[in-house]
Amino acid sequence: MAAQHSRYGDYSTRYRFNGKEQDEATGFYYYGARYYAPSLSRWLSTDPLAEKYQGFSPYNYTLNNPINLVDPDGRSVDDIIFLLDREKAHKNGHMAVLIGDEKNGWTYYSINGTGEGARMYGFSKDADKGTSIVDGYKNKILNMKKAIIAANNINVNEEHSYDGYKRIKTSNSEDKNAGKKVKKVTETTLYGIAGPGKSCIDTAQEAFKSVVEDRDLDAQFWKIFKDNISGEDDLIPNNWFDKLEKRIEAVNKNKTNNSNPIKIISKGKINYEKTD
Numbered sequence: 001m002a003a004q005h006s007r008y009g010d011y012s013t014r015y016r017f018n019g020k021e022q023d024e025a026t027g028f029y030y031y032g033a034r035y036y037a038p039s040l041s042r043w044l045s046t047d048p049l050a051e052k053y054q055g056f057s058p059y060n061y062t063l064n065n066p067i068n069l070v071d072p073d074g075r076s077v078d079d080i081i082f083l084l085d086r087e088k089a090h091k092n093g094h095m096a097v098l099i100g101d102e103k104n105g106w107t108y109y110s111i112n113g114t115g116e117g118a119r120m121y122g123f124s125k126d127a128d129k130g131t132s133i134v135d136g137y138k139n140k141i142l143n144m145k146k147a148i149i150a151a152n153n154i155n156v157n158e159e160h161s162y163d164g165y166k167r168i169k170t171s172n173s174e175d176k177n178a179g180k181k182v183k184k185v186t187e188t189t190l191y192g193i194a195g196p197g198k199s200c201i202d203t204a205q206e207a208f209k210s211v212v213e214d215r216d217l218d219a220q221f222w223k224i225f226k227d228n229i230s231g232e233d234d235l236i237p238n239n240w241f242d243k244l245e246k247r248i249e250a251v252n253k254n255k256t257n258n259s260n261p262i263k264i265i266s267k268g269k270i271n272y273e274k275t276d
Contacts, residue, residue: 018222078175079265080211081106082204083148084164084241089118093237095204097182098147099175103142106133106147109182109207111200114191124191124198127179130183132209136140148270166244166267178210192265194235201237208244212251215260 008224014021020036025195028044035044046058065211067238081098088094096110109130115125122262131154133147141147144167152160170178185206234240245264254263 046178076173077165078170080170080175080178080207080245081144081148081165081167082207082241083151083162084237085162086162086164086238088160089237091238093241095241096128096151096160096162096199097178097203097207097238098151099179099182099207100133100147101152102142102144105142106144106151107131107179108133108151108154109179109186109203110151110155110158110160111186111188111191111198111203112155114201115157121192121197122190124188126155127186127188128155128158130179131155145270149272163269164241164267165270166241166264167212168248169263169265174211174214177214178207181210182207199235201235201240204237204240208247211262215251215262 014024016022016029020031022029026035027039028037033048034046036042037044043059043061049059050056050058054261078101083096083098085094085096094110096108098106098108100106100178108128110128111124111127112128113119113124114122131151132140133154135150143148146161148165152162180201185198185202188198188202191199193199234243248262248264
């Protein structure tokens with residue numbers, strides 16, 4: 001049961017189970033898209049996005065996988081995955097972003113440089129501005145690790161070898177917002193490390209910043225954040241990727257409402273010999 005009791009005597013708050021507001025009259029928790037009844041341990045209405053997840057009960061929570069997934073507003077499960085090709089660009093690394101989930105597939109965003117010749121500055125060429133990860137038959141690749149491997153060669157003009165990933169849980173609305181903002185970044189005309197223009201690190205930074213802003217940060221967050229964590233402005237993808245946990249820790253500490261912290265739900269390296 002989801003009923004929660006205070007251990008602190010007279011201390012009382014409406015924000016209890018999962019940090020959600022409890023309706024005092026009914027005892028139900030309000031998640032935004034629907035109400036949750038703690039006495040029944042179930043939703044009181046169907047998932048408004050249930051048709052996206054055929055094969056699952058419209059009353060399910062996180063596709064029956066609460067250990068690895070969270071559902072911030074009672075609707076859908078989505079994720080943002082930060083990808084790293086550590087050996088690229090003279091071992092400074094290359095970063096890209098996947099947005100999606102195992103039910104709806106993945107969309108790939110990557111700024112790929114200036115094309116043949118790999119100059120530090122020039123016109124951006126062959127960027128992935130929201131490429132669907134599909135197989136040779138145009139079927140969506142749903143498995144996360146297989147999708148990461150497919151991203152290596154999904155662009156016929158580019159070749160990567162993504163060997164690291166970090167996956168954060170996001171909501172459907174956060175994914176949509178991040179997708180729009182990252183897509184805009186990938187549409188840059190100029191490619192440039194440290195400007196003018198954009199480089200691969202901007203896709204990761206824009207996706208992360210979008211989620212941070214969607215979770216109601218304190219107005220002073222970015223100043224605090226950049227002062228406290230060296231490397232937020234780091235232009236080296238390997239460094240930015242390696243410091244993501246510290247970046248998330250700083251975000252969560254400085255949130256106005258800390259009931260919905262950002263979390264890395266999985267991370268690792270890709271074993272190209274075994275992907276199941």
